[in-house]
Amino acid sequence: MAITEKMDARGGDASAIALLLLLLCACFLTTLACDGNGAKFGYSGSLGPGHWGGLDPNFTRCAMGTYQSPVDIKTREVAYNPMLGPLHRDYTAANATLVDNIFNIALRCEDAAGTVQIDGVKYKLDNIHWHSPSEHTINGERFAVEQHMVHFSEDGNISVVSILYRLGRQDPFLMQLQDKLSELYVEACRAEKGAPIPAGVVSLWPLRSYANMYYRYVGSLTTPPCTENIIWNILGRVREMTMEQAAALIAPLEEGYRRNNRPTQPLNGRTVQFYGRFWKKKRNGTP
Template identity: 40%
Template sequence: MKIMMMIKLCFFSMSLICIAPADAQAEGVVFGYKGKNGPNQWGHLNPHFTTCAVGKLQSPIDIQRRQIFYNHKLNSIHREYYFTNATLVNHVCNVAMFFGEGAGDVIIENKNYTLLQMHWHTPSEHHLHGVQYAAELHMVHQAKDGSFAVVASLFKIGTEEPFLSQMKEKLVKLKEERLKGNHTAQVEVGRIDTRHIERRTRKYYRYIGSLTTPPCSENVSWTILGKVRSMSKEQVELLRSPLDTSFKNNSRPCQPLNGRRVEMFHDHERVDKKETGNKKKKNQLK
């Protein structure tokens, strides 16, 4: 049980002391975002991290127009989230929220993945058409066979993000715990409705990539929501505030695409219906 927990922490990519499987557990390898332990060195910090340097399916990537293929066989994202218990955690290199059992599921290509946790990166790890945004949310799901699917949302500076507004007091408490010297604090959130996190979208991008921190394990299914959402500058700082200075900018640089396909889903029918409705309203006003 203890070994499995260590492996999960590693695969979830949310710990400063990344505990690799098996014989690497006792080594406590430290990785960071700059200097001798920065992203360019991850593959050399531990034999279990080699994929970070030699892998061909690495994440994040810059999603550029010329690399996108429209796939009419893709379906809209099917997610069902529910009420569940949640805990806000300072994992030193990011702020995360773990969910209890029954948080919900996402179905990708007829495969069911269960929602486990979500965490934030500032600034965004993925770029969209060459643009890096203020923040990125990763919702991490896992299938029964151990494979992972991540649904990511990009955020620009703008109006407040409603869910983070609800979490303000908890994030402030997490910051206060760090100032007291507790760098791995946990704050109980209680029962939350994870449906408030779900965002419908008529466009998304999908590709096969990797975890974005060591061990950079590959064959992760990535879904990047096409609509860029907003959070306030204060909320970005709130997500950074529990972290030490060296981890406030916790985004891995974009990795080579290496010939991978980035597929796009676009619900043109919903767009057409919306535009038709707007035209009817305008005609009625004339």
């Protein structure tokens, strides 16, 4: 299935390297990432992804799970499913807070920020966080940044909407957070990390577009405890952000967490589905 032309992957690894070079003067902290129980994990060495499964009894799924994320999406092997329909997302403006989680930067939504509807079930947006470079890849191509929008249903199930970014034009959504990310960076460079930074009212409307083409599969969280049965939706259109915006998303993190992507995991027989509103007509050669 040739969908590659729709996924403009320019500046993948090169973009990631460029934005990391921009941070040579950033402060260096030594704090290790911890989950809610205080168990440590990292992205290199003895605490890296290859060792997560043995770091804590709650992390065994990271090593033993068969439905793990992220994955490499091979566009010629995905299954076109017109029954999926456009990804219905209903976002608005909401009060939010920027948080340095040690292993990533997150925007926590304090108010009802909106929902995504999956198979007739509404999932409420809880937080947005970023990985650099991207965790998911398309035909082996890695992108500069990946944004995860984490949603919860009323019964506790999770669905993530993923947006891939290359370096280029300014991203209007991130423009709202520019000053607050700078404040978070200042806090991170102090001897002790400060409190979360209130971001005020943030409009999520710029994130509602480009839902007419996406990939879906069942996977896991990409950080410990690597919980499975997560519904992933990776938007098919790669967006852009500037190098400065990409750098701001990792500047507050200590050196060992500025490259915070888990390696891709085997599909183990899973099928990645694809929905594209205009794809079928193009495949049949009709206008």
